[in-house]
Amino acid sequence: MLNVMLTGVGGQGTVLAAKVLAQAAQEKGWRVRTAETIGMAQRGGSVVSHVRMGNEGEEVYSPLIAKGTADIVVAFEPAEAARVLPYLSVTGVLVTATTAIQPVTAALSADPYKGAQVIRGLVEAFQDAPERLLVVPDEALLKRVGNRKALNTVLLASAIGTGRLPLTVDDLRDAVRACVKPAFVELNLQAIDVALG
Amino acid sequence: MKKLLMGNEAMAHAALEAGVRVVAGYPGTPSSEIVETVARLHAAGSAKGVHVEWSTNEKVALELLFGASLAGARGLFTCKQMGLNVASDALMSLNYVSVRGGLVLVVADDPGPISSQTEQDTRRFAAFAKVPVLDPATPEQAFDMVKVAFDLSERFHTPVIVRPTTRVDHASAFFEVAEQTEALPVPDEGFERDVSKWVIFPRRAFQAHGEINERLRAMAGAFSQEEPFASFNESFAMPQGQFDAATFGIVAGGISAAYAREALRMVAQRAEQAGLALPACRFMQVGTPYPFPHEAMARFSVGLSDVLVIEELDYVLEDELVKFAGRTHAAFNVHGKLTGDARDRGENDVDDIAARIERFLGLSGRLRLRRREMIERGEVVQGIEYPEADSLPVRPPVLCPGCPHRGSFYAVKQALRKTPAVLCGDIGCYTLGNAQPLDAVDTCLCMGAGVTMAQGFSVADPDKKAVAFIGDSTFFASGMTGLANAAYNGHDITVMVLDNATTAMTGSQPHPGTGQTLMGPKNEPLSIEGVLAANGFLHVYHANPLDKDASIVAAKAAIAFEGPSAVIFESPCIQLITPDAPVSVDAQKCTGCKKCITEIGCPGISFDPHAAGPNSGSRGQAVIDTALCNGCDLCVQVCPFKAIECPVSPEEGGQDA
Numbered sequence: 001m002l003n004v005m006l007t008g009v010g011g012q013g014t015v016l017a018a019k020v021l022a023q024a025a026q027e028k029g030w031r032v033r034t035a036e037t038i039g040m041a042q043r044g045g046s047v048v049s050h051v052r053m054g055n056e057g058e059e060v061y062s063p064l065i066a067k068g069t070a071d072i073v074v075a076f077e078p079a080e081a082a083r084v085l086p087y088l089s090v091t092g093v094l095v096t097a098t099t100a101i102q103p104v105t106a107a108l109s110a111d112p113y114k115g116a117q118v119i120r121g122l123v124e125a126f127q128d129a130p131e132r133l134l135v136v137p138d139e140a141l142l143k144r145v146g147n148r149k150a151l152n153t154v155l156l157a158s159a160i161g162t163g164r165l166p167l168t169v170d171d172l173r174d175a176v177r178a179c180v181k182p183a184f185v186e187l188n189l190q191a192i193d194v195a196l197g
Numbered sequence: 198m199k200k201l202l203m204g205n206e207a208m209a210h211a212a213l214e215a216g217v218r219v220v221a222g223y224p225g226t227p228s229s230e231i232v233e234t235v236a237r238l239h240a241a242g243s244a245k246g247v248h249v250e251w252s253t254n255e256k257v258a259l260e261l262l263f264g265a266s267l268a269g270a271r272g273l274f275t276c277k278q279m280g281l282n283v284a285s286d287a288l289m290s291l292n293y294v295s296v297r298g299g300l301v302l303v304v305a306d307d308p309g310p311i312s313s314q315t316e317q318d319t320r321r322f323a324a325f326a327k328v329p330v331l332d333p334a335t336p337e338q339a340f341d342m343v344k345v346a347f348d349l350s351e352r353f354h355t356p357v358i359v360r361p362t363t364r365v366d367h368a369s370a371f372f373e374v375a376e377q378t379e380a381l382p383v384p385d386e387g388f389e390r391d392v393s394k395w396v397i398f399p400r401r402a403f404q405a406h407g408e409i410n411e412r413l414r415a416m417a418g419a420f421s422q423e424e425p426f427a428s429f430n431e432s433f434a435m436p437q438g439q440f441d442a443a444t445f446g447i448v449a450g451g452i453s454a455a456y457a458r459e460a461l462r463m464v465a466q467r468a469e470q471a472g473l474a475l476p477a478c479r480f481m482q483v484g485t486p487y488p489f490p491h492e493a494m495a496r497f498s499v500g501l502s503d504v505l506v507i508e509e510l511d512y513v514l515e516d517e518l519v520k521f522a523g524r525t526h527a528a529f530n531v532h533g534k535l536t537g538d539a540r541d542r543g544e545n546d547v548d549d550i551a552a553r554i555e556r557f558l559g560l561s562g563r564l565r566l567r568r569r570e571m572i573e574r575g576e577v578v579q580g581i582e583y584p585e586a587d588s589l590p591v592r593p594p595v596l597c598p599g600c601p602h603r604g605s606f607y608a609v610k611q612a613l614r615k616t617p618a619v620l621c622g623d624i625g626c627y628t629l630g631n632a633q634p635l636d637a638v639d640t641c642l643c644m645g646a647g648v649t650m651a652q653g654f655s656v657a658d659p660d661k662k663a664v665a666f667i668g669d670s671t672f673f674a675s676g677m678t679g680l681a682n683a684a685y686n687g688h689d690i691t692v693m694v695l696d697n698a699t700t701a702m703t704g705s706q707p708h709p710g711t712g713q714t715l716m717g718p719k720n721e722p723l724s725i726e727g728v729l730a731a732n733g734f735l736h737v738y739h740a741n742p743l744d745k746d747a748s749i750v751a752a753k754a755a756i757a758f759e760g761p762s763a764v765i766f767e768s769p770c771i772q773l774i775t776p777d778a779p780v781s782v783d784a785q786k787c788t789g790c791k792k793c794i795t796e797i798g799c800p801g802i803s804f805d806p807h808a809a810g811p812n813s814g815s816r817g818q819a820v821i822d823t824a825l826c827n828g829c830d831l832c833v834q835v836c837p838f839k840a841i842e843c844p845v846s847p848e849e850g851g852q853d854a
Contacts, residue, residue: 009592019369022201026371033335034201035368039226039312040702043594043629044800062452062459063335063368066547068580079590082583090578102803102822106590107794108633112804113590125581132581148824 001058002030002165003065006049007084008076009101010042013152016179017074018049020156024167024175025053035063044103046080055166074159076151077101078118085125093164095155096122097138134162141194149184150191157195169196199371204336204361208303209234210374211343213244216381218270218298220249221258223674224703225277226312227366228305232275233706236715238378246380249715251706254644254674255284259302263291266298267395269384271347274302278317279643283675288326288356293405294397295354298383299347302328306362308509308544314624314643316542318511319360320450324487327409329416330358331429332486334454336370338429342484345425353412362509364452364544413488420485421492429484430493435461439477445558446479446498446529449507450514453545454482457507460551467551468560471567476558489517498529505557506533509545532557596629598801599776599827601768604742605695606630606637607797607831608766609664611745612752618662619654623647625668626702626770627695634798638666645675652679652688662756663690669725670700670708677728683761684733691755692734692763694725695742697770705772729763736762743768745834777828778844782819784808786840789816793832793841801825802832812838 004021006014018034025032031054037047054060070088074095075081081096088094100115119135126133136158142148153176159165160172169192176188202210209231212220220235222228232251238244252258255276262272276284281304288302304322307313323330331346333339339361346357393401420426434440449457461480468475481497483490498504498521506515515533522529532538538553539545555561571577583589596603606627609620622628622638623646631638640650651663667676672694683690700706707713712722729737736758740751748766755762779801787810793802806817819841833841 010594019201022369022371026199026201032201033368033370035364036203038367039363040594043597043626043702045592045594061335061455061462062547063364063455064546066459066463066551082586083589085581085583085586088580090580102800103590103592104595104632104798104800105593107803108798112806118589121584125583129581 001060002053002055003070004051004053004072004074004159004165005065005070005084005087006051006074006076007080008047009080010045010047012047012076013149014047014049014076017152017156018051020172020175020179021051023178024171025051025055027171027174028055028167030055031058031060033060033063046083048084072159072162072164074155076155078115078122079113082118082122091132093132093134093162094122094126095134095136095159095162097136097151097155099139134158136195144194145187145191147187150187153188153191154195157192161196199373201369202336202372202374203230203367203369204339204365205230205367206234207336207340207372208343208359208361209238210372211340212273212301212347213238213247213378214375215299215344215347216271216379217273217347218247218380218383219262219265219272220247220275221252221261221272222275223252223255223258223280224700224706225280225305226703227307227363228275228277228280228303229703229706230366231303232715233704239715240717243376244378251708251715253709255280256287259284259287259291262300263287263296266296266300268298268388270298271381272298272300274300276304277313278304278306278319279313279315280304281319281322283644285322285326288328290397292326292328292356292409293402294395295405295408296350296356297354299350300356301343301346301350302356302358303343304358304360305366306360306510308362311363316510318513319358320486320513321511323358323360327413328356328358329413329485330360330487332360332451332484333365334452334482334484336365336368337372338484339365340372341425342429349416353416355409355412360451362452417488417490418492420488420490426485427493430482430490432479432481432497434477434479435465436475436477440479441500443477443479444500444502445476446481446501446504447507447554447557448481448483448504448514448518450483450486451509453507453509453550456545456547456550457554459547460554463547463551464554464558464560467555467564471564473560473563473567476560478558483514486513486517489521491521494518494521495525498527501529503530503532503557505538505553506531507539507545507550507553508533593632594629595632595798595800596626597771598799598825599771599829600626601697601742601766601770601829602627602630602695603635603797603799604745604748604768604829604831605693605766606635608740608742608745608748609693609752610635610637611749612756613662613664616662616756617660618664619651619658621647621651621654621663621665623665623667623671625671627666627668630666632798634795644671645679648676648679648690648692649682651690652683652686655688655690659689663688664693664756665690666693666695668701669694669696669698669710670706672725672728673709673723677732680729680732680734680761688761689759690761691758692761693752694763694765696725696765696767699770699773701770701772705770725765734761734763736760738764740764740766741768742766743829743831745831771827779823779826779828780821780830780833780841780843782821783840783842784810784818785812786810786838787813787818788838788840789813789818790837791819793819793836796835797831799832801827
């Protein structure tokens, strides 16, 4: 069983990333279940997409990932990475973007939230297993891609690049071609190259 | 080719494959995607012969469908759990009249609740209305259940409820679906007049009640014996082949059945790793909770000493098991919500259910002991913890950057200033006006209740100005009768209509005020002002909520009027429009006073304590997140130092195209 959790803030594009991953798994002939956060939380709240893949032919019952069982957590925002850490398995890998999204509540408070501080906390938490943490410099990469909307593909490509999932970069490219609107396929393929370049 | 479909999309496909002819509902999370999917397939030309619409509210939708059913058409109704409250008047009676063309109601429950006001359980509602209910555990089962529900409905002349929950509606799996569907034809004769049948009277109701009781008995039998229903109430034993040896039974319903199977597998693995034998147990999903499949339960429970019931929302299956045990003098104990052995509210999850199953099977003590031994031997790797998890920022949902509602709430608060007032909110995105710093919602109850609760305040607490907020879709759904009441009884209220030209919270559905229909043609939009006037609201003002000063003037004028008055704040939802270029902070002028943040709380504005300029000293300055800002310019008008500027010329577009 492979469990991939994608987390971020409403509007960041976790849903499409989950679809792409599910498509890649389907092509492998695995059983797949995914689950999304839809509704009020999409208005700037924390959102989580679950992708569960029965890569050894096993049945997948629950669409949601249990605590301590995620093989990869892909976080679109540092605080959201820290928030879902209890879901990561003891051998799981965390892939996180560095750019913070400031909630209004934090902007109103005297002590706004600092993304860099959370990243430092994560690096500290993983100090005995640094190979299980990948901090993605999303801002620089997306500048090279030329479009911030490609964040999801950049992160997915980075996750595939860790080698933690039995999926190849070509599997990802095929899934992008199958799931992304034709007008944006090139952009996303380019984002894969930038992320892994 | 197999397609990844959400449970809601799958149910739409199932209804179309079953030949549904009329589909109607009112948007509500987590149900909205069903009607949207039917509309999309109709627009694409692949769903032939179907009529699909967003009705003005749930009661309207169900009554319309009942008419279609009496004409012989198959009909699909969709809503969220509270939508059935609105449609309940129709449902209770139409069950007595009985249906002709198959009538299926997909009512989506929302354990948590995640996007709702209540945790009501539609399985209870079904039993109250004496209507059968099917309870899917997965999107695949939801697909199968919707399909078979039409046949069940026509065979027994009963409406049938299918009750998915959020995690079934919004979970996805791969499906093979028909590329083309065709609605079943309506019989040539259409509706056939029969006063003794289609017109409900007390004498007919008495007779019909007997028919209902009879068909419920027959359905309970079918649910135990006949396929495909019997497989919805499937059972098995763990370890395999140990059915007769088992004395423990686990009974689960809905998504909890999927969680419980996952949890059971997890417990079996943990027991194996710890070298413990898994006590033999049986598992059963009850997919047809009402009428309860007694015979299937009798087969399942024979010889059991204890049964653990896992379900969300109410203790429906638990009640049935207690009744079953009492009636049959069964020897088993029932454990569940009522005995404190299951969560009494909110969602279940695999972790919690696994822990409860371990306890139920008498494994938890020994598993804990083995784990401690393994930790001592260094065989258990601990998970990584984030050191300051409590300090992470919370993210309550907020109005989007550039949302016109922000301007409306701000204007009303500015117009009222120190005037004592009660601000009655309503259901929609604008419930989010409750958040700081707008803090402009004092009450919220149910669809349309802002307008009517305000009237109660005006009577009982006349020293406070009663102000009601209502969105445009809610206005048509359930605001109009409240307006008539205000004018009729002469209540002094001011209604703030927040018209953003869509049903925003549920994902931008059209409504009567837009005129846009799901069938394609655009009809003449209904005028909110016209409806207000027809309902006796003659003092009505208009304002663009993104024009701060004009909005405050309009709000002041309406509030000053004694009697029913209104302001229509008109500006489209930002999801519908192309954003303007983002504004920018002039570092030369910003004083770091934070007024832009503390007055309107836009997610597009944050504060950089290290930014500096001639007027801000060491206080820091406001910063605009150009990716979020959509150039609504409200902050430009709020800044007392003219430090936020609109771009001089339109920026080169296309960056976020």
